[in-house]
Amino acid sequence: MMLYRVLxxxxxxxxxxxxxxxxxxxxxxxxxxxxxxxxxxxxxxxxLLLHTxxxxxxxxxxxxxxFRTRFMAWLAPRVGAVPTRRYQIDPQAVRVAxxxxxxxxxxxxxxEGERSWDGRLRPLRSxxxxxxxxxxxxxxxxxMVGTYEVYPRWGHMNWLKVGLGRERVIIRxxxxxxxxxxxxxxxxxxARPEATTTIETALRAVMAQ
Amino acid sequence: xxxxxxxYRCPRCGHDPLDGHRRRASCSxxxxxxxxxxxxxIIVRPPDGPPEPTAASSLLADVEKMGGPGFGKDLAKDLxxxxxxxxxxxxxxxxxxxxVIRWQGEVLGFSERISWKGxxxxxxxxxxxxxxxxxxxxxxxxxxxxxxxxxxxxRALQVTLDETRLSQFELLEDSPKCWEDLLCLAIKRFYxxxxxxxxxxxxxxxxxRDRTTKDPNTRDRTRHDx
Numbered sequence: 001m002m003l004y005r006v007l008x009x010x011x012x013x014x015x016x017x018x019x020x021x022x023x024x025x026x027x028x029x030x031x032x033x034x035x036x037x038x039x040x041x042x043x044x045x046x047x048l049l050l051h052t053x054x055x056x057x058x059x060x061x062x063x064x065x066x067f068r069t070r071f072m073a074w075l076a077p078r079v080g081a082v083p084t085r086r087y088q089i090d091p092q093a094v095r096v097a098x099x100x101x102x103x104x105x106x107x108x109x110x111x112e113g114e115r116s117w118d119g120r121l122r123p124l125r126s127x128x129x130x131x132x133x134x135x136x137x138x139x140x141x142x143x144m145v146g147t148y149e150v151y152p153r154w155g156h157m158n159w160l161k162v163g164l165g166r167e168r169v170i171i172r173x174x175x176x177x178x179x180x181x182x183x184x185x186x187x188x189x190x191a192r193p194e195a196t197t198t199i200e201t202a203l204r205a206v207m208a209q
Numbered sequence: 210x211x212x213x214x215x216x217y218r219c220p221r222c223g224h225d226p227l228d229g230h231r232r233r234a235s236c237s238x239x240x241x242x243x244x245x246x247x248x249x250x251i252i253v254r255p256p257d258g259p260p261e262p263t264a265a266s267s268l269l270a271d272v273e274k275m276g277g278p279g280f281g282k283d284l285a286k287d288l289x290x291x292x293x294x295x296x297x298x299x300x301x302x303x304x305x306x307x308x309v310i311r312w313q314g315e316v317l318g319f320s321e322r323i324s325w326k327g328x329x330x331x332x333x334x335x336x337x338x339x340x341x342x343x344x345x346x347x348x349x350x351x352x353x354x355x356x357x358x359x360x361x362x363x364r365a366l367q368v369t370l371d372e373t374r375l376s377q378f379e380l381l382e383d384s385p386k387c388w389e390d391l392l393c394l395a396i397k398r399f400y401x402x403x404x405x406x407x408x409x410x411x412x413x414x415x416x417x418r419d420r421t422t423k424d425p426n427t428r429d430r431t432r433h434d435x
Contacts (some may be wrong), residue, residue, distance in 0.1 A: 067308070083319060084322075088369060117265075125411070148248075
């Protein structure tokens with residue numbers, strides 16, 4: 001994780017110069033022990049900011065297509081990205097996520113599966129809900145308020161604009177939600193609708209301006 | 210991604226498609242232009258009025274209210290039902306095998322290896338999706354009922370035909386969002402005709418019986434995830 005730490009500090013310098021960032025609820029991220037961090041995906045900046053500023057080093061499920069080039073296949077795992085084949089139910093990604101959780105790591109997941117076009121929350125993928133019900137660890141909803149304004153999916157961002165006139169971004173962590181561990185499939189299916197609603201509500205709350 | 214890939218249809222007059230390049234798009238019908246303003250604001254410039262900074266979400270909502278893609282809708286010969294069609298230039302690829310991604314000696318996951326088969330025309334007509342090559346030799350065709358999942362990845366539309374067979378259509382001219390919306394609309398209608406309602410498109414199409422349908426012969430074709 002040495003490269004991860006070095007890049008984290010470099011990116012901190014850059015993002016501090018590029019954005020006005022405020023942090024809320026960082027105390028909700030545990031110092032140790034496993035957890036799942038759920039983020040609403042508004043912008044390419046979300047995962048960069050998460051890996052740069054989260055109080056803990058994170059592993060994040062990322063789309064497998066970013067690993068297609070040799071460079072990214074080498075770099076991405078070293079900065080905590082775990083490939084997920086989004087076009088199918090990817091049992092390997094689930095296994096790795098559960099293995100990381102067993103080791104006491106924090107795992108970041110974008111439950112919508114892709115970036116939003118209009119800044120609003122998209123429907124959550126049922127596979128993510130099943131994963132967190134199976135894992136049974138604290139779930140922390142996280143919102144990156146303002147990243148959509150800086151770099152929307154359909155837009156362009158001026159990466160060189162540093163200094164004055166920086167845009168505001170709030171990185172907000174909500175209190176952990178405990179769903180308990182659901183080992184059997186029937187139990188997960190029963191708990192899924194309520195868990196989905198709870199998470200949607202929590203994500204909307206952390207995304208509020 | 211260029212602005213007209215999101216606003217593929219004019220939110221003012223409904224004309225489809227918008228012409229555009231990166232941060233700007235314009236409608237050849239009503240002559241309104243759209244330009245990325247500060248952040249996620251879009252500056253709408255009507256031909257006969259002052260510029261109006263507008264939230265992108267509100268323009269997208271206008272497009273959604275119009276029913277998504279405007280092209281490719283036509284009435285069937287008996288005038289009873291609208292049929293969907295569309296044609297666009299694409300580069301066609303298939304996932305053939307995968308690369309293993311390792312970290313610290315452990316298998317972390319897999320990344321699909323896309324093998325490009327050539328360029329040609331992707332065509333949606335009624336209940337059939339097909340690719341006719343212009344360069345290359347491999348064609349593709351399927352019925353909407355065979356599609357197991359749809360999503361977009363950057364400029365490409367990805368379609369899964371069974372558990373793992375991924376076909377990738379990289380759009381060379383049109384908006385991938387427009388094609389995703391068109392295909393999703395066609396699939397929704399396909400299942401609606403069988404009394405089914407699509408609840409999820411990715412990673413798998415999941416349908417449930419539409420309770421509003423009164424046909425007693427309609428079977429529940431819900432596909433459950435593993």
